[in-house]
Amino acid sequence: MKNLLYKEFKLATHPTTYLFLSFGLMLLIPNYPGYVGFFYICLSIFFVFLTGRENRDIFFTVSLPIKKTDAVKARCMMIAIIELVQILIAIPFAFIGNSINPAGNLAGIETNVAFFGFVFMMFSIYNIVFIPLFYKTTYKIGIPFLYGGIAFGLFYVLVEMLVWIPSSIQTFLDTTNPAIMLQQIPILIIGIIIWFAVWIITYKKAASNFEKVDI
């Protein structure tokens, strides 16, 4: 697996991935929907698959002495690493953004603990739609990305609606009050658990789809 991961980062990772990792910086933009920066990493995942197809990555990979399922596992692990790194990079910018924009974010949820919980959930939704659908054919990429993007977008609208409509939920979610942010920790933990569980399901479903594909 170590060798396959090396291959993923050495050959398959698209250069924009590293650029988009820095888009945690977007959390410094005043009154800007914070989830947008995270969608760029979904876009870079799409680029990895797109350039992989053009570079005949799948043929190269399965010609190596490996199991087909391990090729999928390595790709899923690479995606998980990218997503985690982007979140880790974004966290300090969330703090900085909140301190330099004390008026708060008028364009959406505040970048707080719940926000990151929702980001984990958004990644889960994108992963489970996009990745297994790609491995059904290994050449159709546009449709899986479209569906993945729509799923991501729908969840985005849903969680933003929670802070648009005045309610106790809005009060609870749309704040950077440290005391309330502590109470938001369960949302973050649930987000992480969902992300991890969905990652396993995504890998298993994608690997099973890939097993059936003739290359």
Next chain:
Amino acid sequence: MEILSVENLCKNYEKFALKNVSFSLDQGFIMGFIGRNGAGKTTTLKSMMRLVHPNSGTVTILGKNFAEDEFYCKQKIGFVLGGVDYYPKKKLKTITNVTKRFFPEWDDEKYQSLLNRFDLDSEKRIDELSAGMRVKYSLALALSHNAELLILDEPTSGLDPVSRDDLLCLFQDLIEDGEHSILFSTHITSDLEKCADFITYIKNGEIIACTDKDTFIETYRLVQGPVEELNPNLSSKLIGVRKHKFGFEALIKTIDLPMVAGIEVSAANLEAIMVHIERE
């Protein structure tokens, strides 16, 4: 010793099927896998490597079942579809650095000597290599991980005659040690005339011949004569008859020769055999 054995390989598609493909190859020989475009050569090779899922059949490499010992078998095989055409914008050294990690028997010294022998520059990108050099690079990779069986799908397609000859000579050099064997598919019959020891012929997904090259060529004769000679008895023995204004020409099995008289008989070559068989 048998290095490769394929038994009853079947793969069904909606409009095409591999039907009980069976053949074998001993160590130290070159086998040409011949058939026209669409006959099933690449499907057979991909099914052997389990890149496509055969419906049934067994592939054995050095006595080990490929399906059960895929890891071992892939170590022993260098499989090349055409030339290296993956990651064309990456340098050879980058591809090599990734590839070698997967092969415990990788020999760096051997790799360097092969690069020198093939005149390959590891600083070049894949897309800077000519078609012939790409095949050579894939051979360098395969031989450096100690592959004993080289399975090459149309390695000479698109090469100029000089590069093709160069590659065919290289194939012969490679098997001289008695350990390496080559199975290569082609529809270029002159390649086989030059270097194949054995011929496996596939037509419409079925193996119609698997034998040594000389026996295969000796199995057939070319015949020609005036159209008036084409009586039902003779016609039933002829293969791929072509009529023209001067008469007819066709292929006939050597064993059927005593049954025909009064027509001109000449030795057949692989191209003539293939053309007439495919005309049937």
